Amino acid sequence: MSAPDFTAIPVLDLEQANTDKAAFLSQLQHALIHIGFFYVKGHKIAPSFLDSLTKQTIGYFDLSLDEKLKTDKIHSPTFLGYSVQGNEITKNKRDNREQFDFANELPATWTEGHHIHERLTGPNLWPHEDVLPGFRQSVLSFHQQAQDLAEMLTRLVAEALGLEPNALLDHYVLPGQQHRAKLIKYPAVDQLDPNDGTQGVGPHRDTASLLTLLYQANDLPGLQVQNHAGAWIDAPAIPNTFVVNIGTGLEYLVHNVAIATTHRVLNPPPGRGPRYSIPFFLGARLDKKLAPIDIPQRILDQRPQTVVTDSGHQFGRVYKSDPGLYAVLNRISSHRDVGAKFYAQLAKEHGIITSLPSVGY
Numbered sequence: 001m002s003a004p005d006f007t008a009i010p011v012l013d014l015e016q017a018n019t020d021k022a023a024f025l026s027q028l029q030h031a032l033i034h035i036g037f038f039y040v041k042g043h044k045i046a047p048s049f050l051d052s053l054t055k056q057t058i059g060y061f062d063l064s065l066d067e068k069l070k071t072d073k074i075h076s077p078t079f080l081g082y083s084v085q086g087n088e089i090t091k092n093k094r095d096n097r098e099q100f101d102f103a104n105e106l107p108a109t110w111t112e113g114h115h116i117h118e119r120l121t122g123p124n125l126w127p128h129e130d131v132l133p134g135f136r137q138s139v140l141s142f143h144q145q146a147q148d149l150a151e152m153l154t155r156l157v158a159e160a161l162g163l164e165p166n167a168l169l170d171h172y173v174l175p176g177q178q179h180r181a182k183l184i185k186y187p188a189v190d191q192l193d194p195n196d197g198t199q200g201v202g203p204h205r206d207t208a209s210l211l212t213l214l215y216q217a218n219d220l221p222g223l224q225v226q227n228h229a230g231a232w233i234d235a236p237a238i239p240n241t242f243v244v245n246i247g248t249g250l251e252y253l254v255h256n257v258a259i260a261t262t263h264r265v266l267n268p269p270p271g272r273g274p275r276y277s278i279p280f281f282l283g284a285r286l287d288k289k290l291a292p293i294d295i296p297q298r299i300l301d302q303r304p305q306t307v308v309t310d311s312g313h314q315f316g317r318v319y320k321s322d323p324g325l326y327a328v329l330n331r332i333s334s335h336r337d338v339g340a341k342f343y344a345q346l347a348k349e350h351g352i353i354t355s356l357p358s359v360g361y
């Protein structure tokens, strides 16, 4: 018997994980199996730090286009860096957002003959320190704090699914691997062209990762979550919380008991300016085929029967045999210009059209 479908996203209090762990884990189990999304409050990332990160984020997007284009993704096969408004594609439609992708700093090591996923790893493309003082430090500090929180949550997720706390991290995350994150701006609608449509980001599931932590940096609506009957449920900004959701990596690795729920973002409402958000993705390792973990039968028995989704889940079958290739294909599909420049042959082999008309900038 499955529970009635959700109409709101629950708020879990991390403090409760210390005071009444059993109650916390029971709420978490319900959210994982029946919703795939939850908010967390009671985390230790300081509100003053998040405010300063928001200021740095706005400062970055307020730079001149020329300055931002110095950090354009097109300069690197890692898909780290800036992408201009309208450059990203979800479900074959342009998204109305500009963004700056970043990760923990690692050198590039890929050379011909290595597995292609290694080409995703490499250094960030930073604006010059004089142009945006403190930006790099703030963004990297966020990355570290978000990773710590995501790892703590992954331990709790394991326990909520009847596993040892470190079971997921030990099997599926490599110490020192690169985890991706982004700063996103959804432009005010009066800055958009009438033909740009309503898609901030189209319906999708977060690919190849275990967990996403999303900080909604200002209070504009837009994020919506698709419940398992197919209805869209608002996930409004709640101050000093993170929205947490499950990636397709975790879903596969726990036999679909935790659901990588579909979500989307609509353009900001007219007259309210741009919306800013900052997701961090705790990635699953990409270096080899991964076997799903044994989950207790009492948990498997609660698995939802049907999940309606508007997301395509492209290349889903590839994940099972080659998570690294799956991650690369999804990046190419989202950022076709980088795909055409660095991965043309692979894109062709997998039917990804990279010759979309370019955006005028």
Ligand SMILES: O=C(O)CCC(=O)C(=O)O
Pocket (backbone or CB within 6 Å): 184, 201, 206, 214, 223, 263, 264, 265, 277, 278, 279
């Ligand atoms: O900006 C948001 O609120 C959500 C962003 C998102 O879903 C994503 O980038 O994967």
Ligand SMILES: [Fe+2]
Pocket (backbone or CB within 6 Å): 204, 205, 206, 263
């Ligand atoms: Fe997402």
